[in-house]
Amino acid sequence: MxxxxxxxxxxxxxxxxxxxxxxxxxxxxxKPNLRACYDGKCKFTFTKPVKFRVAKKYDLDGYVHVAKEWSDMLGQDVVAVWSGGSTAYSGVGTSGGINKLDFRVLSITDQGATIRFIG
Structure with a gap:
């Protein structure tokens, strides 16, 4: 029973x-909706490197690349954002920017990261 x-x-x-x-x-x-990032204001989570177009007002080469990378100097993962010759690296809870485009890293996990572009 x-x-x-x-x-x-x-x-x-x-x-x-x-x-x-x-x-x-x-x-x-x-996949994140990266078309929404054209105006420089969006939030998305990525699991592999991505690139998307941005408006010309940000004085970039048209595309922005975003990837999670290991930083030997910090001993942890960071998010790299670059376009043309400009590159910025940021860890969790920190902000960065390339030219006129600012962003904030919200989280980094083993699988990927979440980032918010704030224009």
Whole structure:
């Protein structure tokens, strides 16, 4: 009697948990909408290096590149933002900028990072 109850509970728990686990990879693999960054104001999470176009008012070469990189000097991951000859590196909770385009690093994880461009 107890064995049947435990088996039923285990099966019910597996059925409830499985859809949530199956949905996680699809959400994590979703690409950020980088077209929204054209005006220099957006927030996104990335898991691999990205590039996007920005308005000419920022005096950049048209594209901005963003990547997570290891900093030997700091001994931790940082976010690198560059365009043409301008590059800025920032860690979690710090701000940076290239030419007239400012940003703030919100988080860095093993999988990627979240950044907010504030124009």
């Amino acid at each position: 107890h064995r049947k109850a435990i088996t039923a509970l285990t099966l019910a728990a597996a059925l409830v948990v499985t859809p949530a686990l199956a949905a996680t990879p699809a959400t994590a693999a979703a």
